[in-house]
Amino acid sequence: MIRTALHRFALPALLTLLSACSVLPQAKPVRVFLLPGAPVAPSTTPSTQGDLALRVHTPQASRMLASPRIAVVPQGHQLSAYQGARWADPAPQLLRDRLIEALRASGRLASVSSDDSNLQADLELIGDLRAFQSVYQDGTPQVLIRLDATLVDSASRRGLASRHFEIRQPSTDAQLESVVEAFGQASDELSRQLLAWMLAQQTGDR
Numbered sequence: 314m315i316r317t318a319l320h321r322f323a324l325p326a327l328l329t330l331l332s333a334c335s336v337l338p339q340a341k342p343v344r345v346f347l348l349p350g351a352p353v354a355p356s357t358t359p360s361t362q363g364d365l366a367l368r369v370h371t372p373q374a375s376r377m378l379a380s381p382r383i384a385v386v387p388q389g390h391q392l393s394a395y396q397g398a399r400w401a402d403p404a405p406q407l408l409r410d411r412l413i414e415a416l417r418a419s420g421r422l423a424s425v426s427s428d429d430s431n432l433q434a435d436l437e438l439i440g441d442l443r444a445f446q447s448v449y450q451d452g453t454p455q456v457l458i459r460l461d462a463t464l465v466d467s468a469s470r471r472g473l474a475s476r477h478f479e480i481r482q483p484s485t486d487a488q489l490e491s492v493v494e495a496f497g498q499a500s501d502e503l504s505r506q507l508l509a510w511m512l513a514q515q516t517g518d519r
Contacts, residue, residue: 348407366426412503
């Protein structure tokens with residue numbers, strides 16, 4: 314009798330629960346973005362530093378910046394993230410891969426590897442990613458990238474040179490797609506400036 318009564322009450326309760334679940338709103342799909350960039354053409358300039366091998370390390374970053382979230386400062390000092398969107402990889406890895414792509418295309422180094430590999434390297438590029446976010450000013454977003462870079466001699470572990478880079482790239486509008494394009498443009502500009510700085514270290518123009 315008790316078991317029959319339990320079954321009698323359990324079935325309607327289960328049906329009610331299932332019907333409630335069916336009307337719950339579906340979660341919106343998360344959009345995943347690659348870091349866009351202009352095509353990198355191989356350099357046609359004769360190489361003068363073809364005997365050097367470089368290893369590029371993934372920059373250190375805060376917990377927020379070290380995630381795949383697309384960071385934004387909507388006002389003041391409030392660090393947030395765009396809802397329903399993320400990068401394909403954590404931001405420091407995206408930036409590292411963009412730098413490697415540009416350095417390889419320059420043709421000025423014998424090889425360029427990442428810290429994921431164990432390839433021999435004469436020099437190492439390490440850094441701290443201080444900012445990789447969009448910042449709103451007067452209602453318009455602009456991308457801000459700050460990187461503290463250090464060039465290290467692999468054999469002696471001696472720091473050869475350091476520099477602070479800051480790139481600001483306005484977005485054409487407040488749409489997320491436009492902001493992502495601005496991230497790519499800012500990353501390309503950082504790559505150009507960092508390459509010029511590294512080459513200057515080799516020529517003694519510091």
